[in-house]
Amino acid sequence: MITIASGKGGTGKTTVASCLAMSARQTVQFLDCDVEEPNAHIFLKPRLTREEAVSQDIPNVDRNKCSFCGQCAEICMFNALAVLADEVLTFPELCHSCGGCWTLCPEKAITTTRREIGLIKSGSAENIHFTQGELQVGTATSPPIIKAMKETIQKNSLVIIDAPPGTSCPVVETMEGSDFVLLVTEPTAMGLNDLAIALQVVRVLDIPCGVIINRGTDVYSKVETFCRENNLPVLMKIAVDRAIAEAYAMGIPAVEAKPELREDFRKVLNHIKGVTAGERTCCH
Numbered sequence: 521m522i523t524i525a526s527g528k529g530g531t532g533k534t535t536v537a538s539c540l541a542m543s544a545r546q547t548v549q550f551l552d553c554d555v556e557e558p559n560a561h562i563f564l565k566p567r568l569t570r571e572e573a574v575s576q577d578i579p580n581v582d583r584n585k586c587s588f589c590g591q592c593a594e595i596c597m598f599n600a601l602a603v604l605a606d607e608v609l610t611f612p613e614l615c616h617s618c619g620g621c622w623t624l625c626p627e628k629a630i631t632t633t634r635r636e637i638g639l640i641k642s643g644s645a646e647n648i649h650f651t652q653g654e655l656q657v658g659t660a661t662s663p664p665i666i667k668a669m670k671e672t673i674q675k676n677s678l679v680i681i682d683a684p685p686g687t688s689c690p691v692v693e694t695m696e697g698s699d700f701v702l703l704v705t706e707p708t709a710m711g712l713n714d715l716a717i718a719l720q721v722v723r724v725l726d727i728p729c730g731v732i733i734n735r736g737t738d739v740y741s742k743v744e745t746f747c748r749e750n751n752l753p754v755l756m757k758i759a760v761d762r763a764i765a766e767a768y769a770m771g772i773p774a775v776e777a778k779p780e781l782r783e784d785f786r787k788v789l790n791h792i793k794g795v796t797a798g799e800r801t802c803c804h
């Protein structure tokens with residue numbers, strides 16, 4: 521299971537994930553876990569044939585049993601409850617379904633009800649079994665959708681996951697259990713800053729990782745220096761290329777615009793397979 525991640529958006533993470541999947545010489549299970557704005561389907565063009573709702577438990581307060589003690593609001597880390605003198609307000613869109621409030625309530629005044637938070641859509645495109653999550657607009661909790669998507673993973677298949685950008689809970693949920701994390705960055709000061717943060721997350725999770733530098737130029741070399749100093753292998757550099765940029769603008773993956781890139785992506789896959797099989801060492 522390979523997760524493609526980046527400390528920030530716009531580095532080309534989805535481009536890399538899609539190109540890796542399209543270059544593999546085997547069947548791939550592709551999960552677009554960037555559930556706030558899934559867009560790998562634009563490159564991979566799957567035929568989506570199934571749709572499933574994802575829901576979670578949220579609190580439902582029985583005013584007749586409630587003593588308005590305030591304990592539920594105190595324990596809620598997400599401000600999803602507010603206790604007034606004679607009312608308990610709930611904000612379902614903020615609830616992370618941790619269960620703290622209904623477990624703690626001394627009056628057993630809280631029951632649960634289900635709330636739909638998003639969808640999982642799936643289908644296929646050539647050698648790719650494709651799944652994408654979609655978080656409902658205005659909902660703050662994407663990890664349950666990501667968790668539900670990962671439950672569809674089939675053992676012993678090559679799984680490529682497009683993670684959300686950044687380094688918060690949804691990214692950690694996506695990375696957990698991965699055999700390898702591929703960090704995509706760009707050779708800019710911001711790219712370096714966010715790569716350094718993403719690397720901290722990967723190291724806390726203790727997952728082998730490597731880097732792809734996208735839109736590479738010789739103008740800014742600090743990313744490569746950083747990778748060297750941190751024992752972080754640079755597995756591929758994708759040069760700035762007008763043909764790739766024009767193809768991207770039209771929703772065409774880089775490996776279709778420049779078919780010779782497929783071999784480079786296959787080398788990256790082989791390297792990762794070597795690391796996960798214990799044949800090569802890699803950064804932790």
Ligand code: SF4
Nearest residue numbers: 586587589590592625
């Ligand atoms: S913990 Fe239970 S009794 Fe106390 S305010 Fe919340 S719902 Fe009411």
Ligand code: SF4
Nearest residue numbers: 596615616618619621
């Ligand atoms: S389930 Fe957890 S997150 Fe949701 S309202 Fe209760 S304490 Fe807050």
